[in-house]
Amino acid sequence: MKCVLFLLVSTCLAFVIVSSTPQTYESIFCFGNSLADTGNFLLEGAVAFPVIKNLPYGQTFFKHPTGRASDGRLIIDFIAEAFELPLLPPYLGITAKEDVRKGVNFAVSGATALDPKFFYAQNIGSLLWTNDSLSVQLSWFKKVKFTLCSTKHDCDNYFKKSLFVIGEIGGNDYNYPFAAGASIQQVRSLVPLVILAICNATSTLIEEGAVNLLVPGNIPRGCSPAFLATAASPNRSDYDPLTGCLKSYNAFSEYHDQQLKKSLQTLQWKYPHARIMFGDYYGASMRFYRAPSLFGFYGGAITACCGGGGPYNFNASKWCGLPGSTVCKSPSTFANWDGIHLTEAAYRSIASGLIYGPFTFPPLLSPLP
Numbered sequence: 001m002k003c004v005l006f007l008l009v010s011t012c013l014a015f016v017i018v019s020s021t022p023q024t025y026e027s028i029f030c031f032g033n034s035l036a037d038t039g040n041f042l043l044e045g046a047v048a049f050p051v052i053k054n055l056p057y058g059q060t061f062f063k064h065p066t067g068r069a070s071d072g073r074l075i076i077d078f079i080a081e082a083f084e085l086p087l088l089p090p091y092l093g094i095t096a097k098e099d100v101r102k103g104v105n106f107a108v109s110g111a112t113a114l115d116p117k118f119f120y121a122q123n124i125g126s127l128l129w130t131n132d133s134l135s136v137q138l139s140w141f142k143k144v145k146f147t148l149c150s151t152k153h154d155c156d157n158y159f160k161k162s163l164f165v166i167g168e169i170g171g172n173d174y175n176y177p178f179a180a181g182a183s184i185q186q187v188r189s190l191v192p193l194v195i196l197a198i199c200n201a202t203s204t205l206i207e208e209g210a211v212n213l214l215v216p217g218n219i220p221r222g223c224s225p226a227f228l229a230t231a232a233s234p235n236r237s238d239y240d241p242l243t244g245c246l247k248s249y250n251a252f253s254e255y256h257d258q259q260l261k262k263s264l265q266t267l268q269w270k271y272p273h274a275r276i277m278f279g280d281y282y283g284a285s286m287r288f289y290r291a292p293s294l295f296g297f298y299g300g301a302i303t304a305c306c307g308g309g310g311p312y313n314f315n316a317s318k319w320c321g322l323p324g325s326t327v328c329k330s331p332s333t334f335a336n337w338d339g340i341h342l343t344e345a346a347y348r349s350i351a352s353g354l355i356y357g358p359f360t361f362p363p364l365l366s367p368l369p
């Protein structure tokens, strides 16, 4: 009886979800960094982060390394699956006869929103994993666009059924200076520049015909084992007692998000025909940092599954995949994969918070204005 009732209820729920889906996308175009890269950085040679060429990267879902900085699928993969689209091919791997009508992924691990010359001018250019910043990725998109449509009318018709995911991008613009020893106060001064670059790319895409745009914010870097291990503080009041995350670095991520949301709102007024959605990666992931076991993260949310030991299983000289590192038995019980990037399980949770939950404003599935 219970079973029948459950079946009925779940059938009804499924019906409600399907019948209330007003919006489907026929293609996805994605820009960003390692949170979204499905292979471009690997195709470039992955010189700055060679561990990504080998297992355990990719072990959970693909069973081989794909260039994704995780054990399995990323948020963008779960979004593609939710709209019944193929996983996005990386731009640098596209062959002449490949069908790109369902979308392309331009994201490159290590990419920044600002152009490399900015970082070279600060004498930290040598830290960059790639020079393929957001503007390079946009130029790649323009090349692909040529093969998809010719007249403005054709292109507008084509892209109004596409979802554009711009990010996450910007996180590395802060991570490089942090890695070089900059203080939070110093890095804060970059936020307006980074936001400008993201909004500039968003407007450029709208001018090119994009109508549906998802622009994700930062993930909580104060919960990242890399930051927890390298910016450890003897003062307990620097930590959020509930999550164990570093308060100041999380406040920094929230500051970026607030500024981004404000600027996207202004952009929305400028382009009323478009639907500019903010993707709250921070909020969606704080759910599992606050209550890890509720999400199956029995290994904890702020300890890396794969790493070289220490309190958060993070040691930069024994990075995941290098000699001296170990991999946890079941990555799905960890939110963090390698100290910086998250596990497939965590990405799945964030993606479902964005697609079905309240973490996209306006919702990803709502009708056009």
Ligand SMILES: *[C@@H]1O[C@H](CO)[C@@H](O)[C@H](O)[C@H]1NC(C)=O
Residues within 6 Å of the ligand: 116, 128, 129, 130, 131
């Ligand atoms: C980026 O460009 C600079 C200057 O052209 C070059 O020296 C550097 O090797 C490039 N970096 C990468 C990661 O390709």
Ligand SMILES: *[C@@H]1O[C@H](CO)[C@@H](O)[C@H](O)[C@H]1NC(C)=O
Residues within 6 Å of the ligand: 135, 138, 196, 197, 200, 201, 204
């Ligand atoms: C905005 O984007 C365009 C096209 O990509 C680029 O030429 C321009 O320099 C960008 N401006 C800023 C402020 O980033």
Ligand SMILES: *[C@@H]1O[C@H](CO)[C@@H](O)[C@H](O)[C@H]1NC(C)=O
Residues within 6 Å of the ligand: 235, 236, 237, 238
């Ligand atoms: C710890 O940090 C708090 C808040 O920043 C500060 O008020 C307090 O003086 C610090 N304690 C120590 C022992 O440094």
Ligand SMILES: *[C@@H]1O[C@H](CO)[C@@H](O)[C@H](O)[C@H]1NC(C)=O
Residues within 6 Å of the ligand: 308, 309, 310, 315, 316, 317, 318, 324
């Ligand atoms: C990281 O690993 C190196 C090499 O084994 C070791 O010397 C160092 O003490 C470790 N660092 C931490 C913080 O555990």
